[in-house]
Amino acid sequence: MIFEVFRQEKKGQAFAHAGSIEAPDAAFADAWAREQYGRRGESAALWLVPRDAVHQVNDWADEFDLKYRRVDGYSIKGRLKEARERASSTAPVDR
Amino acid sequence: MSANAAREQEFLEYVQSGGQVESTDWLPADYRQKLIKFIEMHANSELMGVLPEREWILKAPTLQRKLALTAKVQDEVGHAQLIYRVAEDLGKPRDEMFADLLSGKAKFHNVFHYPTKTWGDVGVIAWLVDAAAIISQKALLKCSYAPYARIMKKICWEESFHILHGRDVVLAMMTGTPEQQELVQEAVNRWWGPLMQFHGNPIAREEDPMYLWRIKSQGNEEARQQFLEGYVPQIWELGLTVPDSNLGRGDDGVWVYSEPDWAELKSVVTGHGPRSQERLDFRRRFLEQEKWVRDSLVAA
């Protein structure tokens, strides 16, 4: 069985893929991965996931402009300038 | 241009512009084949590289050295595991790689075909052979094949400990008795030739198929120059000499040296080194002896 190994470097951090390990079962995988990916104290925790359990999604249809959902879809500079000018030329609002 | 050729050309341009690919991506057949060959040789080198140093684990002269050397050799085995796994995912089973190694079909690095004669070799190997290796391995951090590039981070991190361990062993001896200093000098003399051959002949990188596919990101001579620039001053500062009277740094910053013995390199890596067959026999002995264990792991 091949297990994908995810390693958390410090508590609180995200688990990142570190590699894989082949083992006859989960118990051997634990024993082996513990040493292969953590013997220097470089890992706070490991996740071992059977490779078969990992599903990849890597195809995205992005044919039309979808930027309205992202910050790079907005350019407010010009409008902001105009709004500020307009605000300063009218009577001050009572605050 | 056929559809396949166009696709391959597109792939080539992609990797040449710094792009990286994953195991699930489409890979040109030639790329996959070159990649497996390169990665397999790297894995074989880690695996065979443990043998020259392993002998000294049992002779280490202090508890601290014993622990550090065991940890270093353990790292090399761990690297072999990581690298073989990457090659396996490209489609070549580990048993097949072991078989090709033992039959001589697949190669391993020249430096691991030589004997280790004294504790001086232990220091010099960990310091200088690992230094030469880390230069190649750092360049692989940019390898176009991402799964291989990624494991290189862990490998380089561990190799830095090896170099420091080696340097510490050497420093202990260089600040020790005259006999100890002599052991280090003799080891440098023994390893210099193989070290200069290590990065390979100075083929222009554009003509190197491994560079073409961006499996490697630097040329052989670039790597050798980096090694000389980084380590010759470190060797000299300890009062050690390098057995090459032509060695020196030119005003342009380029190191000059005597032509390495390329015939020796070729002969050694094709299995005719002083310890090539002995080491392969040793490896074969334990692979065969413990086959029942691997079978019992697969069985249940």
Place this chain on the structure above:
Amino acid sequence: MNERAQLLLSIADDELIIGWRDSEWTGIAPTLEEDVAFSSIAQNEIGHARALYELAATELGSDADALAFDRAPEEYRCAQLVELHLLEWAHTIARRYLYEEADRVRLGALKESADSELAGVAAKIDREEVYHRMHAELWAARLRDESRFREAVEELWPYALGVLPQELRPELARRTGLSVDSTQAIERGTHTPELAELWQEMTEVRRSIPGAQW
């Protein structure tokens, strides 16, 4: 030498020599994955030996390296179980399994010791041994149906008894399910020729230039 120093040295020597034997697998274990795990165990055992030698060294006015390397082979106090040259996996695992069980019993007793320094080191060692026991049990379970493994356990059982003092042996027998009554233990105090061979190799570099620092 007082009793405390003798006890410390016998445990330290056990750990040193089994660590040395186990480290012989580094680079040639049955699988690469196991190789990495097994090397860690070897290092841990050597580390335990060092901690115990350090305790003994304060008592004896020596240092850990001198105690580990600079005694004559006959001065070592290790049990014969750890001396045997067993570069074969069934025997190696049989020894690891039996040694870990014996060590568990021994550490259990030491942790209760009135000698707080020793009890403290024993507790620290035991925290690492947890993983060694998991490893040994994993393998023992996996190889249980292999006749060569069962034979190796039987063959090494008299040696395993010799690791422990008389009063702790029934507990070891209970844990392993093997018999203490019908078995003549191979006692500590004499050595196999294999220890002298190991010592020759282990001290070769150190003896080559007397007094040198490495």
